[in-house]
Amino acid sequence: MSEVKKAATRESYGNALVELGEEHEDLIVLDADLAAATKTGVFRRAFPDRHIDCGIAEANMTGVAAGLSTCGFVPFISTFAMFAAGRSYEQVRNSIGYPHLNVKIGATHAGISVGEDGASHQCLEDIALMRAIPGMVVINPSDDVEARAAVRAAYEYEGPVYLRFGRLAIPVMNDGPDYRFEIGKGVVLREGKDLTILATGLCVHESVLAAEQLAENGIDAQVINIHTIKPLDEELVIKAAKQTGRIFTVEEHSIIGGLGGAVAEALSEKCPTKLTRIGVNDVFGESGPAKELLHKYKLDADGIAERIREEMS
């Protein structure tokens, strides 16, 4: 059996920035003393003049990016999700969102898969915070290929984009020759007639594995990768709801306000369908190895399959 290739999407972020930096002189990267962790260090080595370390001052970094963007640069601000969406929420809202400036937010270390650092650094609310800002695009890629494509798409899109990346190395799954990334377009990964799993981020691969387990139990699950939470691919979500009549959302985020929230809003208004939100249940995370935490919080394939079996029985 060949070994599965793995990469953390934060690595993809840094590598994609280097590729784009070679093509576009207006791309500039800002960090807040975390370049080693956000993986933008590779960009700093390649383009030292276009890497601005703002020190441990995320609010200022956000505002500096806003100012740079009004003068023709395309800034990518890089820090942990906790600080990008949490600490600097109001700067993102008022200095970037309100004037709809062309700033990209590269938020790494999202979710409980941060691992050992524990609850203070495991941002589980960022999707909810960012998607509430008018005009903000929110993307949570599922692997290395998709993360690099998302960074490119974010650069090409005119306006603010929040990109959510993880610390944990996860399997590469989108390496087929016909893979295409389009902001706002979900991807059907597996057809099924009994239910639909809408998953995002690292939970996409786990959901595909969960669907394989469910098949052994005679449950035929459709799996859709929702990499863009805003704008949500409502057409695809509603189509799936009509086809299978049963929806599960899976995300490494609070069940409040994230993918589950977005899908609940869309379906309850346009196509009321029985929905179960699988995520972190309105609690803070904790310290531990990432894989153990994903298992404990039932966000790995076993946990997802178990929850779906319970709900479907």
Add this chain to the structure above:
Amino acid sequence: MTDLELKQAALSVRKGIIDGVHSAKAGHPGGSLSAAELFTYLYFEEMNIDPKNPKDPDRDRFVLSKGHTAPGLYSTLANRGYFPVEDLLTLRHTGSYLQGHPDMKHIPGVDMSSGSLGQGLSAAAGMALAGKLKKKDYRVYVLCGDGEIEEGQIWEAAMFSGFRKLDNLCVIVDNNNLQIDGPIDQVCSPYPIDKKFESFNFHVINIDGNDFGEIRRAFEEARQTKDKPTAIIAHTLKGKDVSFMENSVDWHGKAPNDEEYKIAMEDLRKVGEALCQK
């Protein structure tokens, strides 16, 4: 422009402030009036700008970090020709482009949206950094309130600007000594303001911010200062030239009623008369 011409322009700016806030039945006259000379000098004398080409990439930039004093900025922009002076009467009205706080998306001449205190200096630092990186010689000006600098983000931005030696950046602090809850040295004192900026590697100049001679000298000194951003601590009178608003906390964020409006305009008419006799 001569000092007399500048004083006349500042008077027109003040009239526009009172007209706008009265028409809006809301807004912030006190800190708009205290900064009228600063606004006037920047837009009529100091900055390299063209009202007919407000998006010129080589223009000087201005960020109103104390965004609640938008009536002062709007009146200055209107008097400078960015949009009709009559539009000041639509300030804060539903559907008007003259929003309660500066909105760069819809108002000609506004270089940065602002209003949430503490954020403008960071944006201005970003603009100044862009100028350095692109080797352009435009300058960036940012007006902060003395109460506003109680916000921590101001000092993050000051650290960044001093460290990066952004000598194309000039911060002006409108030091009228009053914030909503009272005198700034009684609420949560940011004094000594000059020493704080000095310690963040700024060149600091203290001036009377209602005196055009001192304003002119300070901006000339700022332009000649190399390897350091400049902070001009402008000591001003809140509510200046409207008798009942001068040095009064009550007029930080309140509009005059019809009777008060008449008194205010009469006060300003007398200021104009005195200028004519000079």
